[in-house]
Structure formats: C-alpha cells, structure tokens
Amino acid sequence: MLTNTQDKKDIRKLDLNALADFLKNNGEQAFRAKQIYEWLWKKSAHSFDDMTNLSIKTRELLSENFIINPVVVDHSQISNDGTIKSGFRLHDKHLVEGVLIPADDRMTACVSSQVGCSLTCKFCATGYMDRKRNLDAAEIYDQVVAISRQAEERYQTPLTNIVYMGMGEPLLNYKNVLESVEYITSPKGLGMSPKRITVSTAGIAKMIKKLGDDEVKFRLALSLHAANDEKRAQIMPINDQNNLDVLRDALKYYFHKTKNAVTYEYIVFHNFNDSIKDAEELYRFTKHLPSKVNIIEYNPISEAGYQNTKEDRLEMFGEYLTRKGVNVNIRRSRGKDIDAACGQLANKN
Numbered sequence: 112m113l114t115n116t117q118d119k120k121d122i123r124k125l126d127l128n129a130l131a132d133f134l135k136n137n138g139e140q141a142f143r144a145k146q147i148y149e150w151l152w153k154k155s156a157h158s159f160d161d162m163t164n165l166s167i168k169t170r171e172l173l174s175e176n177f178i179i180n181p182v183v184v185d186h187s188q189i190s191n192d193g194t195i196k197s198g199f200r201l202h203d204k205h206l207v208e209g210v211l212i213p214a215d216d217r218m219t220a221c222v223s224s225q226v227g228c229s230l231t232c233k234f235c236a237t238g239y240m241d242r243k244r245n246l247d248a249a250e251i252y253d254q255v256v257a258i259s260r261q262a263e264e265r266y267q268t269p270l271t272n273i274v275y276m277g278m279g280e281p282l283l284n285y286k287n288v289l290e291s292v293e294y295i296t297s298p299k300g301l302g303m304s305p306k307r308i309t310v311s312t313a314g315i316a317k318m319i320k321k322l323g324d325d326e327v328k329f330r331l332a333l334s335l336h337a338a339n340d341e342k343r344a345q346i347m348p349i350n351d352q353n354n355l356d357v358l359r360d361a362l363k364y365y366f367h368k369t370k371n372a373v374t375y376e377y378i379v380f381h382n383f384n385d386s387i388k389d390a391e392e393l394y395r396f397t398k399h400l401p402s403k404v405n406i407i408e409y410n411p412i413s414e415a416g417y418q419n420t421k422e423d424r425l426e427m428f429g430e431y432l433t434r435k436g437v438n439v440n441i442r443r444s445r446g447k448d449i450d451a452a453c454g455q456l457a458n459k460n
Contacts, residue, residue: 122177123151123249137172147173152300155256157181182253187261195261199254201226205243207278209254211261219272220258222251224288225279230313233346234336234378236412237278246279248290255295273303275310276332282310282318292329305329311376314353316361323368331365332374332405333358337384338396346380346417355396363400372401378409379428385420390431403438 125133131144146164150156157179159170180202187197195211207223226243228235254277259270273295275281281288292308294300305328312319313334322331337343344350362373375397379385397404406429409419420428425441432439 119176119178121180121247121249122147122173123179124247133176139169139172143169148299151179152252152294152297153302155253180249182250182257184257193266195258195265197257197261199223199250199257201246201250207246207250207254209258209277211258211265213262213266213268217271218262218266218268219274220255220262220270221274221277222254222258223277223279224251224275224281224284228279229283230280230347230349232313232334232348234380234409234412234415234417236414239412239414240278242279245284245287248287248294251275251287251291252294252300255291255301259301270303271307273308274332275308280313280315282312282315282322285318285321289325289327292327296328309374313347313349314358315349316353316357319358319361320364323365326369327371328369330371330374332376333362335375335393335396336378336380337389338392339384339389342384342389346383359396359399366400372403375402375404376407377404378407379420379425380409381418381420381424383417385424385428387427387431390428394432394435394437397437398435403440404432406439406441408443 122130127144127148130147131141134143135141143165147162150162154161156162159165159173159177159179162170162173165173182199182201185198185200185206187195189195193213197209197211199207199209201207205226207226209223210221212219212221223246225245227240228237229242230238232238255270255273262268262270275288288310292305292310295303295308296305308329309332310322310329311332311334319331319333334347335343336346338355340350340354343355365371366373375393377384377393393404406425408425409417411418429439429441
C-alpha cells in the first residue's frame with residue numbers, strides 16, 4: 112500500500128488495459144476500468160470522490176495507490192475584444208498559458224504543449240524562454256476542458272475548434288500531443304472531431320513525415336513566415352536544419368499519406384517579408400499541394416525590433432496571392448492588449 116503522495120503515479124498515465132490489470136490484481140472486477148476511464152476522460156474528474164458509481168472501497172483503493180494531477184487556472188485576463196488568456200498552474204508549479212478566442216462563427220481554444228520552447232524564433236516571446244519540459248497528454252487535455260468551460264460560462268457557446276499554437280513546439284512533444292488528441296477526439300473522451308483540431312509546427316521535417324505515416328486526421332499548419340531560406344533562417348534558426356526544400360518534400364509526403372490540405376501561417380513584418388517578391392516566393396512554395404495561407408498581423412514584443420507591415424502593403428500582398436489562385440485569409444490579431452495574441456505568450460500577467 113502506498114501512502115506517500117510523491118510515490119504515487121498519476122492514474123491518467125495508465126491506459127485502459129493497464130488500469131484493468133491493476134484492478135484485477137487487487138481483487139476488483141476489470142469492467143470497473145471502463146467506468147474509471149469515463150470519469151477521467153469523458154467527465155474530466157479531478158477527484159476519486161467524484162466517481163460516485165464506484166464503491167467507497169474501490170475509491171479508497173484508487174486514492175491509496177494513485178493521484179490525479181490536475182491543471183488549474185491560476186489567473187485569467189479578458190481582452191477588450193473578448194479574448195480570454197489563462198495562466199495554467201501545473202502540479203510541479205510550472206505555468207503555461209492558453210487562450211479562448213471567441214468569434215461569430217467559432218469558439219477556439221489555443222493550447223500549449225511545452226513549458227517554454229527550445230526553438231528561439233526571433234519574433235516570438237515564448238522563443239525567448241527556456242524550455243523546461245514537455246506537457247503530458249492529460250495536461251494538454253485539461254487546458255482544453257478549462258477553456259471549454261470558459262466558453263460555456265462566459266459566452267454560452269460550446270468550444271468548436273482547438274489549435275496547438277500556444278507555448279512550445281508540438282512536434283517536439285509528439286507522443287503526448289497525439290495522445291491528447293486521442294483523448295479529446297475519442298467517443299470515450301470529449302468526442303470532438305479531429306477536423307476541428309489544428310497542430311502548428313515551426314517545421315520539423317522528419318516529424319511531419321511521421322504524421323503522414325501515422326495517417327493523422329487532424330489539420331497541420333506550418334509556421335512559414337518567409338519562403339526564402341536566407342530570410343527564414345534569420346527569424347527561425349530551425350530553418351538551418353529544415354530548409355524549404357526539405358520541408359516541401361516532407362509536406363508532399365504528408366499530403367500523399369493523409370490527403371489533408373496544409374495551412375501555411377505567414378506573419379507579415381514591415382520591410383522584411385511583405386513585398387510582392389516575397390508574395391511571389393510564397394506562391395511558388397505553396398503551389399505544390401492543396402493548401403491555404405493565413406496572413407497574420409505581427410504583434411510586437413519587447414525582446415525584438417520587428418514591426419507589423421503597413422495596411423497598404425498587407426492588402427497588396429494578399430491581392431497578389433488571390434490573383435494567383437491562392438486561398439488566402441487575413442487574420443486580425445485578437446487579445447493583443449493582454450499579450451494573448453499570436454507570438455505573445457510568455458507568462459506575463
């Protein structure tokens with residue numbers, strides 16, 4: 112019998128078979144595992160006492176041997192545009208941020224996959240933080256549940272979309288990210304459609320190919336920001352090991368395996384990547400497979416000297432791509448006043 116909390120394993124790290132084996136080995140009926148699993152992943156229980164269809168004896172057995180390490184909302188801020196940024200406190204006291212982005216046609220949760228980030232993108236506040244550790248699947252799942260509750264409570268609207276675009280590089284936490292997607296999309300979990308989930312990467316070619324091999328059903332977004340190796344390497348050091356040719360081949364492989372179109376995220380910086388020549392390079396990069404381009408306003412951060420492009424250059428850039436037949440969306444910043452917009456997450460209250 113275990114009594115020290117530090118010696119107990121988080122029960123959410125057990126899969127259904129391991130949970131069933133534990134119950135059988137302790138004189139319980141194996142079918143109880145499905146009931147417990149439902150409490151954990153469908154009803155999002157954070158306490159064994161909540162599991163009211165289990166006997167007190169069974170609940171005591173669980174609490175003697177396991178813990179549940181919940182992610183809790185440490186603080187929240189509400190933007191003038193209705194965006195809600197939350198700091199989520201993890202069991203080891205680390206903090207990550209997640210965002211609820213309300214819109215007329217959707218309610219989107221932006222979640223983090225790592226504490227900090229190791230990729231040092233020059234325009235991103237998270238890139239100036241050290242990477243402390245990966246989040247486990249339950250910690251990502253808990254962010255979704257908490258943000259979903261915020262959507263229901265404040266806007267009386269259910270969550271419609273999830274983007275893995277918060278702190279960290281999701282493909283450097285591959286196993287836990289895919290496990291979290293499984294808990295979020297499974298009928299035994301939250302039951303969301305994988306088509307409503309987008310995982311964003313700075314561009315790790317071998318892991319993009321692995322997504323193809325695993326035939327994932329969720330959407331993939333590539334943070335591109337320049338379709339020119341020299342420029343991209345200036346702002347995204349990862350381009351040195353994953354240049355545009357390598358990424359193009361990986362994306363073609365991914366599309367061949369999944370038949371999922373790719374989204375390209377492109378932040379427009381003033382006098383850096385916002386010329387018609389830059390738009391032409393972007394068009395040439397995107398034309399090789401079905402895709403769309405999200406042109407994103409830049410949200411300046413204190414650590415970097417980049418500025419958002421001018422409105423007339425933004426319009427010319429978008430119009431050029433549209434004339435070339437590119438599916439273009441111009442995304443306006445949300446939550447900028449509370450540092451909740453794209454590239455601003457850095458645990459600042």
